[in-house]
Amino acid sequence: AQSVTQLDSQVPVFEEAPVELRCNYSSSVSVYLFWYVQYPNQGLQLLLKYLSGSTLVKGINGFEAEFNKSQTSFHLRKPSVHISDTAEYFCAVSVGIQGAQKLVFGQGTRLTINP
Amino acid sequence: DTAVSQTPKYLVTQMGNDKSIKCEQNLGHDTMYWYKQDSKKFLKIMFSYNNKELIINETVPNRFSPKSPDKAHLNLHINSLELGDSAVYFCASSAHSGTPNNEQFFGPGTRLTVL
Numbered sequence: 165a166q167s168v169t170q171l172d173s174q175v176p177v178f179e180e181a182p183v184e185l186r187c188n189y190s191s192s193v194s195v196y197l198f199w200y201v202q203y204p205n206q207g208l209q210l211l212l213k214y215l216s217g218s219t220l221v222k223g224i225n226g227f228e229a230e231f232n233k234s235q236t237s238f239h240l241r242k243p244s245v246h247i248s249d250t251a252e253y254f255c256a257v258s259v260g261i262q263g264a265q266k267l268v269f270g271q272g273t274r275l276t277i278n279p
Numbered sequence: 280d281t282a283v284s285q286t287p288k289y290l291v292t293q294m295g296n297d298k299s300i301k302c303e304q305n306l307g308h309d310t311m312y313w314y315k316q317d318s319k320k321f322l323k324i325m326f327s328y329n330n331k332e333l334i335i336n337e338t339v340p341n342r343f344s345p346k347s348p349d350k351a352h353l354n355l356h357i358n359s360l361e362l363g364d365s366a367v368y369f370c371a372s373s374a375h376s377g378t379p380n381n382e383q384f385f386g387p388g389t390r391l392t393v394l
Contacts, residue, residue: 196380196381198382200385202320205388206387206388207283207369207385207386207387207388208322208369208371208383208385209385210382210383210384213380213382215380252320254322258381261335264310264327264329264334264335265378265381266312266324266327266335267324267381267383268324269321269322269323271319271320271321272320272321272322274320
């Protein structure tokens with residue numbers, strides 16, 4: 165079964181520093197990957213997605229991710245973070261089941277930005 | 280306009296009670312989902328409906344019964360509530376159920392606390 169592993173449960177960084185949140189997935193023929201963000205006490209919002217094509221995907225709020233098939237990774241990066249980026253970040257893979265698609269999520273990474 | 284809405288936002292109840300959570304989406308999507316987020320923030324799909332038809336049913340106890348009166352609504356009824364049901368429940372919707380381009384739009388969540 166396809167799965168996703170987020171390697172860090174918590175990542176503290178200082179404001180304006182770069183950040184990378186790591187995500188590895190189990191291999192499959194076709195992989196469709198997503199990063200979602202959950203701000204405190206809110207639902208999830210899509211940051212970016214990889215379906216095919218360019219391995220570097222740009223998303224909202226200055227985030228980007230790189231799909232690396234050989235390393236089965238889809239790490240999320242931002243060159244300079246802001247206090248407002250403090251949130252929980254989820255990597256997910258779309259899995260086909262019974263003619264439908266479902267999202268399988270990683271365990272989440274809590275990003276904390278310190279001033 | 281709220282895209283995916285849930286009511287109530289908070290629900291506190293006693294063990295053994297029956298409760299319902301309502302979800303509505305105004306995006307014109309065909310597919311709706313229920314997810315459970317546990318105390319460790321882990322997100323797992325419970326159900327998915329496409330045009331009022333159940334298409335995904337993960338290993339969820341029979342006490343949980345989703346109902347979709349029309350494709351814009353997906354309600355979750357829970358019988359005989361247990362302590363372990365305490366969690367945040369998220370409703371989501373997407374345009375298509377069978378394609379990998381499965382961007383899902385999430386509601387704000389319902390925090391259920393069973394005492």
